[in-house]
Amino acid sequence: MSPDSNRPDRIVVVGASLAGARAVHSIRSAGHDGMLTLIGAEPHLPYDRPPLSKDFLTGERDADALMLDPPGAYDEIGAKVMLGTTATGLNLDARTVAVETDGPNSGEQVPFDALVIATGASARPLPGTEGLDGVHTLRTLDDATAIREGLTAGARVAVVGGGFIGSEVAASAKARGCEVTVIEAASAPLVRGLGAEMGSLVGALHGRNNVELRLGVGVEGVLGADRVEAVTMADGTRIEADLVVVGIGVVPNTAWLAGSGLHIDNGVVCDATLCAGPPGIYAVGDVVRAPNAWLGGGAIRVEHWTAAVEHGMTVGQNVVDPQRAIPYDSVPFVWSDQYDARIQIAGHPDAGDDVEVLVGSAADDSFLAGYRRDGRLSAVMSVNAIRPFVRFRRLLASHPSWDDALELAATLA
Numbered sequence: 557m558s559p560d561s562n563r564p565d566r567i568v569v570v571g572a573s574l575a576g577a578r579a580v581h582s583i584r585s586a587g588h589d590g591m592l593t594l595i596g597a598e599p600h601l602p603y604d605r606p607p608l609s610k611d612f613l614t615g616e617r618d619a620d621a622l623m624l625d626p627p628g629a630y631d632e633i634g635a636k637v638m639l640g641t642t643a644t645g646l647n648l649d650a651r652t653v654a655v656e657t658d659g660p661n662s663g664e665q666v667p668f669d670a671l672v673i674a675t676g677a678s679a680r681p682l683p684g685t686e687g688l689d690g691v692h693t694l695r696t697l698d699d700a701t702a703i704r705e706g707l708t709a710g711a712r713v714a715v716v717g718g719g720f721i722g723s724e725v726a727a728s729a730k731a732r733g734c735e736v737t738v739i740e741a742a743s744a745p746l747v748r749g750l751g752a753e754m755g756s757l758v759g760a761l762h763g764r765n766n767v768e769l770r771l772g773v774g775v776e777g778v779l780g781a782d783r784v785e786a787v788t789m790a791d792g793t794r795i796e797a798d799l800v801v802v803g804i805g806v807v808p809n810t811a812w813l814a815g816s817g818l819h820i821d822n823g824v825v826c827d828a829t830l831c832a833g834p835p836g837i838y839a840v841g842d843v844v845r846a847p848n849a850w851l852g853g854g855a856i857r858v859e860h861w862t863a864a865v866e867h868g869m870t871v872g873q874n875v876v877d878p879q880r881a882i883p884y885d886s887v888p889f890v891w892s893d894q895y896d897a898r899i900q901i902a903g904h905p906d907a908g909d910d911v912e913v914l915v916g917s918a919a920d921d922s923f924l925a926g927y928r929r930d931g932r933l934s935a936v937m938s939v940n941a942i943r944p945f946v947r948f949r950r951l952l953a954s955h956p957s958w959d960d961a962l963e964l965a966a967t968l969a
């Protein structure tokens with residue numbers, strides 16, 4: 557620490573992806589001129605994940621175009637980057653992070669005055685399929701590269717899980733000429749994110765694009781000796797497959813923090829300023845569970861690109877100047893591209909909300925729906941309705957009533 561203030565001299569960021577990268581830049585922008593170190597387990601500099609299920613999988617974009625920063629960006633701001641380096645432990649008393657690498661730094665203890673935890677999440681595997689060729693999860697550039705190689709025209713692809721990632725993989729595989737089946741245990745895709753009504757509407761995109769959708773039935777197992785051959789279903793049926801992509805959610809990467817004394821419960825539990833409790837310890841991105849002032853209420857964990865960016869920006873200021881820490885306050889936002897549809901969601905839809913199309917028509921595949929809770933607009937979801945969406949996203953920031961929403965809709969009709 558600087559002797560004359562609470563400002564840290566040495567700041568370490570663990571996790572070299574979106575939230576960690578944004579945190580590093582924002583820490584420098586906030587005036588930190590001491591040591592700054594970014595530690596990442598992957599061999600790659602920070603890259604963007606959303607294209608991994610979209611235009612990277614279709615082959616329209618290559619790995620070089622995924623990088624989050626121009627070459628030399630970290631040298632330019634004087635940040636040390638340790639790639640291929642996995643944090644294995646945190647000692648809060650000694651204020652050190654233990655790291656493992658294949659190289660000479662293995663076993664090193666990296667000291668810090670302030671720490672930003674940005675270790676994100678890992679894809680949840682389908683139990684019993686680990687190590688079987690042709691079965692993949694999708695989280696990293698290396699995962700996406702392996703899947704892309706298998707997406708040859710005519711290949712039979714089974715996608716387990718009809719959430720955003722699964723649906724996008726299905727659309728990309730179809731674009732590459734594969735025969736695709738999406739398997740979803742719920743009654744409609746995207747029920748968790750959108751509710752049953754909108755989930756069914758969006759899920760209909762699969763059928764319209766000649767992708768088979770198997771709903772309401774779970775996967776029993778995956779067959780294959782050396783390589784996957786088929787997926788067996790709980791109803792006794794079997795889906796032949798050359799490639800299986802599993803998209804059944806993620807698990808926050810907190811194992812390395814076990815025994816550190818931090819509160820871990822579905823992520824690193826933090827306060828509204830993204831502080832994990834002990835002074836100078838923060839968490840950002842998919843790994844953090846923290847309140848969002850816009851939502852009110854308790855801590856939540858989200859897996860949204862925009863939140864990871866905003867957390868990184870918020871923490872930059874908070875870690876450098878903790879006396880003037882600001883709470884994280886933002887309307888949640890997430891998008892998904894599937895087939896020719898851009899789906900956008902702002903706010904916090906809940907399964908119990910009433911849903912009504914406010915702009916456009918679902919029949920035209922261009923509409924915006926509002927979610928109503930206790931007389932207020934809680935969220936909006938749009939399909940191919942970018943301009944109305946922008947207006948409603950802005951409106952949501954002011955916690956509008958349902959009447960406010962109807963008023964805005966009338967101006968956009």
Ligand SMILES: Cc1cc2nc3c(=O)[nH]c(=O)nc-3n(C[C@H](O)[C@H](O)[C@H](O)COP(=O)(O)OP(=O)(O)OC[C@H]3O[C@@H](n4cnc5c(N)ncnc54)[C@H](O)[C@@H]3O)c2cc1C
Nearest residue numbers: 571573574575597605606643675676677841842859860861
């Ligand atoms: C295929 C895909 C498509 C997506 N599409 C969208 C989309 O369309 N819209 C949207 O809003 N969001 C989307 N997302 C979500 C978005 O990409 C994430 O919210 C975002 O990547 C979270 O960033 P993060 O930095 O918190 O975590 P991550 O991106 O998970 O990065 C964490 C990093 O930490 C590293 N790490 C983990 N443990 C350690 C350790 N012990 N030591 C060192 N390093 C470690 C990991 O290797 C990783 O590089 C998508 C995600 C995926 C995977």
